[in-house]
Amino acid sequence: MNVSSALEILKNEGYKYTEKREDLVVFFAKEKRYLSAREVLTYMQKTYPGMSVDTIYRNLTLFRDLGILEETEWNGEKRYRLSCATDAHHHHLICLDCGRTRQIEACPMDNIPVYDSDFEVVGHKFEIYGKCGECQ
Amino acid sequence: MNVSSALEILKNEGYKYTEKREDLVVFFAKEKRYLSAREVLTYMQKTYPGMSVDTIYRNLTLFRDLGILEETEWNGEKRYRLSCATDAHHHHLICLDCGRTRQIEACPMDNIPVYDSDFEVVGHKFEIYGKCGECQ
DNA sequence: ATTTTTATAAGAATGATTACGATTTACATT
DNA sequence: AATGTAAATCGTAATCATTCTTATAAAAAT
Numbered sequence: 001m002n003v004s005s006a007l008e009i010l011k012n013e014g015y016k017y018t019e020k021r022e023d024l025v026v027f028f029a030k031e032k033r034y035l036s037a038r039e040v041l042t043y044m045q046k047t048y049p050g051m052s053v054d055t056i057y058r059n060l061t062l063f064r065d066l067g068i069l070e071e072t073e074w075n076g077e078k079r080y081r082l083s084c085a086t087d088a089h090h091h092h093l094i095c096l097d098c099g100r101t102r103q104i105e106a107c108p109m110d111n112i113p114v115y116d117s118d119f120e121v122v123g124h125k126f127e128i129y130g131k132c133g134e135c136q
Numbered sequence: 137m138n139v140s141s142a143l144e145i146l147k148n149e150g151y152k153y154t155e156k157r158e159d160l161v162v163f164f165a166k167e168k169r170y171l172s173a174r175e176v177l178t179y180m181q182k183t184y185p186g187m188s189v190d191t192i193y194r195n196l197t198l199f200r201d202l203g204i205l206e207e208t209e210w211n212g213e214k215r216y217r218l219s220c221a222t223d224a225h226h227h228h229l230i231c232l233d234c235g236r237t238r239q240i241e242a243c244p245m246d247n248i249p250v251y252d253s254d255f256e257v258v259g260h261k262f263e264i265y266g267k268c269g270e271c272q
Numbered sequence: 273a274t275t276t277t278t279a280t281a282a283g284a285a286t287g288a289t290t291a292c293g294a295t296t297t298a299c300a301t302t
Numbered sequence: 303a304a305t306g307t308a309a310a311t312c313g314t315a316a317t318c319a320t321t322c323t324t325a326t327a328a329a330a331a332t
Contacts, residue, residue: 016329057319076319
């Protein structure tokens with residue numbers, strides 16, 4: 001995922017183009033790591049001092065729904081990062097300090113035996129947590 | 137994990153025995169599934185009408201720290217269940233409606249290649265989400 | 273240029289969780 | 303059995319992340 005394809009998705013889906021939305025995507029593209037709503041807000045308010053928290057949250061969830069952002073959660077806060085370049089299903093190794101990630105290609109679901117048929121699987125989560133080199 | 141060994145851990149670690157704590161553990165032992173703080177509070181207040189939320193949260197986190205309860209999170213709420221009988225490391229298939237679980241013996245970490253040495257791994261999470269037979 | 277639709281601001285509301293001073297209780301010791 | 307002390311609990315308020323409401327502003331369509 002990159003800035004132009006993200007903005008194209010917005011356009012194709014009938015959402016409006018705004019400078020704030022572009023800046024938001026550009027920020028994620030630059031950071032390439034998981035960011036909390038608070039971090040995003042702090043950054044955006046440097047450029048747009050009056051920007052409201054609601055706008056942040058609304059756009060974060062919209063972008064997640066459109067597949068532009070990936071979402072996870074730790075320490076009681078949702079976090080978002082720009083969807084990885086690979087469209088393929090993947091998982092992450094995540095630095096709990098700074099949100100930087102490394103991709104994991106293997107998916108445990110490929111090696112897991114079949115379960116009882118009366119349990120309808122709707123999703124799964126596999127994440128490895130730690131501290132990246134920078135944060136140690 | 138069962139009621140008596142849970143209460144023994146409490147005693148051995150120097151924590152006090154209270155009827156509320158016993159009832160709490162008994163409740164988890166009976167339910168054998170993930171419960172939110174709110175569910176626990178609702179249940180406990182039937183017996184102890186004035187029971188404070190603080191007591192619930194304090195005991196839930198204490199029991200988690202003591203290994204009596206396992207913790208996870210979904211839909212913005214922390215959830216707890218009695219630690220599984222097996223002391224061995226394990227994962228869960230979780231019904232997002234009722235919190236019932238099935239155990240997964242295999243751990244993806246066993247098959248994952250070694251990572252860059254400059255990333256210190258401190259934990260991981262593997263959970264499969266779905267709907268159990270009862271909830272479909 | 274005007275209309276229509278969507279995005280945004282500002283602040284209040286909500287829901288989960290934590291914090292805190294005052295009071296009570298468990299339990300070891302007398 | 304009475305007492306002392308630390309821990310547990312209550313009642314309530316505070317905090318934190320997130321969502322809702324309503325009025326206004328901006329983008330897209332006509």
